[in-house]
Amino acid sequence: MDQEIKASITVRAESSFTAESLKKKFRFSEFFAEKLITLIAFMSIAIIILIFVFVFRESLPIFSQGKSVRKQTETKADEPERYGSDNSGAVLNPETYTPGDLQPEQYGQESLSPERYDGGDLQPERYGVSEDSTGETAQKETILLGRRDDAGGNEKIGIKNLSGRDWQPVSDNPRYGLIPLLLGTLKITLISILLAAPIAILAALFSASFAAKWLREIIKPAVELLAGFPSVVVGFFALMVMATFFQDLFGYSSRLNAFVGGVAMALAAIPVIFTVTEDVMTAVPASYKEASLALGATKWQTAFFVVLPAATPGIFAAVLLGIGRIFGETMIALMATGNAAMISANPFESVRTLAATIGAEMAEVVFGDIHYSVLFLIGSLLFIFTFSLNAVAEFYVKGRLMRRFQGKTS
Amino acid sequence: MKKLKNLTGGLMMGITAASVILIIIIIVVMLGVIILGGKEKFSWEFITSFPTNGMTAGGIFPAIFGTALMVIIMTIAAVPFGTITAIYMSEYASETSILSNTIRFAVRTLATVPSIIFGLFGLGFFIKFVGGSMDKLFLDGQLTWAQPNILWASLTMALLTLPVVIVSVEEAIRTVPRDLREGSLALGATRWQTILKVVLPGSKAGIMTGTILAISRGAGEVAPILFTGAAYYLATLPHSLSDQFMSLGYHIYIMSTQSSDVDLTLPIQFATTMVLLLLTFSLNFIAVIIRSRIRRKR
Numbered sequence: 159m160d161q162e163i164k165a166s167i168t169v170r171a172e173s174s175f176t177a178e179s180l181k182k183k184f185r186f187s188e189f190f191a192e193k194l195i196t197l198i199a200f201m202s203i204a205i206i207i208l209i210f211v212f213v214f215r216e217s218l219p220i221f222s223q224g225k226s227v228r229k230q231t232e233t234k235a236d237e238p239e240r241y242g243s244d245n246s247g248a249v250l251n252p253e254t255y256t257p258g259d260l261q262p263e264q265y266g267q268e269s270l271s272p273e274r275y276d277g278g279d280l281q282p283e284r285y286g287v288s289e290d291s292t293g294e295t296a297q298k299e300t301i302l303l304g305r306r307d308d309a310g311g312n313e314k315i316g317i318k319n320l321s322g323r324d325w326q327p328v329s330d331n332p333r334y335g336l337i338p339l340l341l342g343t344l345k346i347t348l349i350s351i352l353l354a355a356p357i358a359i360l361a362a363l364f365s366a367s368f369a370a371k372w373l374r375e376i377i378k379p380a381v382e383l384l385a386g387f388p389s390v391v392v393g394f395f396a397l398m399v400m401a402t403f404f405q406d407l408f409g410y411s412s413r414l415n416a417f418v419g420g421v422a423m424a425l426a427a428i429p430v431i432f433t434v435t436e437d438v439m440t441a442v443p444a445s446y447k448e449a450s451l452a453l454g455a456t457k458w459q460t461a462f463f464v465v466l467p468a469a470t471p472g473i474f475a476a477v478l479l480g481i482g483r484i485f486g487e488t489m490i491a492l493m494a495t496g497n498a499a500m501i502s503a504n505p506f507e508s509v510r511t512l513a514a515t516i517g518a519e520m521a522e523v524v525f526g527d528i529h530y531s532v533l534f535l536i537g538s539l540l541f542i543f544t545f546s547l548n549a550v551a552e553f554y555v556k557g558r559l560m561r562r563f564q565g566k567t568s
Numbered sequence: 569m570k571k572l573k574n575l576t577g578g579l580m581m582g583i584t585a586a587s588v589i590l591i592i593i594i595i596v597v598m599l600g601v602i603i604l605g606g607k608e609k610f611s612w613e614f615i616t617s618f619p620t621n622g623m624t625a626g627g628i629f630p631a632i633f634g635t636a637l638m639v640i641i642m643t644i645a646a647v648p649f650g651t652i653t654a655i656y657m658s659e660y661a662s663e664t665s666i667l668s669n670t671i672r673f674a675v676r677t678l679a680t681v682p683s684i685i686f687g688l689f690g691l692g693f694f695i696k697f698v699g700g701s702m703d704k705l706f707l708d709g710q711l712t713w714a715q716p717n718i719l720w721a722s723l724t725m726a727l728l729t730l731p732v733v734i735v736s737v738e739e740a741i742r743t744v745p746r747d748l749r750e751g752s753l754a755l756g757a758t759r760w761q762t763i764l765k766v767v768l769p770g771s772k773a774g775i776m777t778g779t780i781l782a783i784s785r786g787a788g789e790v791a792p793i794l795f796t797g798a799a800y801y802l803a804t805l806p807h808s809l810s811d812q813f814m815s816l817g818y819h820i821y822i823m824s825t826q827s828s829d830v831d832l833t834l835p836i837q838f839a840t841t842m843v844l845l846l847l848t849f850s851l852n853f854i855a856v857i858i859r860s861r862i863r864r865k866r
Binding site: 196392 | 586588591687689
């Protein structure tokens, strides 16, 4: 409606000016500015595409690494000691591929390798300051790491490795099994959403159906304030206060675990779910409520049996958005979940989530390494997942809601 | 019978009210615990001095300075772009066209992308791609820009806060009365003049809310700067865009999980958290007040 009126008015305005007068007053700067605005507006689309392209691009080497690594290793033969880092590795290396003659030397150098390893240990810092990881050195390091990878029994990164049950990226035989991370993330999401969804939905129902107007104007901003708590603050609170509190309460052994993380993430998800749900509930046509009340239903019956069902698709969308929020939450997961990649159904065990893995390990890998690419692959997975959640919430659910409200009221 | 019905009704309503009360209690408890824990260490000296003794004593001035600098660069990047996008969406794009719907969807998607993904993007795009190309083109491959620094961290953060700005500004632009716009157009002003002279001044408050919310969000987020520029400890303040910086949020994270003696530095951690929380909280509070004023106007 508004748009039509506006359009008709602009049309009228334009037609009252004759074509000539408009031509005379053609302003290049305005034309240019308007084109610029359009261009900038399209930037948000471009950013989304760029995010996907660049996050995915960095993970591509995984799929081609196997071959290139083998080629490069043949050219350099003097460096395995560098990465024969762990003691176990030092023992393993000679066994797998060094010619027998060299073995004594290799063992002789074993006393050296810890020193070398210390050098390797500095790499996180080197990344942090990044004084010397130019493209070239990064390339070189790829070779080295590829070598290490090869040394560990020709382990080639592939679907098999990625779908393994072990996540041990920093070892002589690195394993990049995503299953424990995925299960950990799902576990924590489940715990968190089971806590957050009921609280947020009920609170939204109260705000939309029972609360007086002045009260609603307090509740909504209050929840918005909760949304404003930085996740690192929530994580810190969980780490320092909640973890101890729940341990005293339940008496489990590992202080940081999926439950603590889940509760903390629920705090982050509640505002998301609340806001969307509340918006949908207040958008339920007044005629629904009035009809229900006119039929003799009480206020609470109307709220629970009319407003709540009518808003279901919107609540569903809200929960999806909440799941997306929890799924990608990094700082709380890093600080409050214990970060041990293990498969267990016990909510009081430590877990390691996908996002936390990126956050914890990205600072310690070398550019171009397989490990680095795997972390980017995890990033792509996270991005695709949250993107699809959002798309479902957006198109399917909201479309249905609109049809439901508009179809029935008209 | 009627009594029973009233009882269930009361109970049901009680449950919903309890949820609201629970949320409020959570907010109060979190605020209370962190302020109580932090106030003993908090002092003027704490916020104006450097960390000493291997980060086990001293203040957090570099972290505050780094956060402020990052937020300023971020605002310079995010607010104009966000405002312009919002203007396009409310003034130029028709509500039904596929293109404008795509932009809308992109903005909403941008708001739901996990913050760690922005970190990865900053690393892959800004540091490796843009920074790498800059070094190759202008500096003969000398490593300057292809490493984490405050510029890339701020730009990454700007992308993260872009939707915050867009949503606030768009909401505010929509509250500018149609009469004013039509009046301006009827007096012969062009669309562009109307936007500059009528719409933008009318939505000043919204732009301010958007800026404040973006600042609060940017100051609090840690995940995007984890590997695009934040540093554990720096002896000097950043003095160029290619320097790394210390940030409040990162400081909290690193002190509480990776410092040599977590218990010893606990008061510092609480005080740092308190500073960050008070900063974001008060910014949000101001934004909420301005926003509710805008909403009332409508």
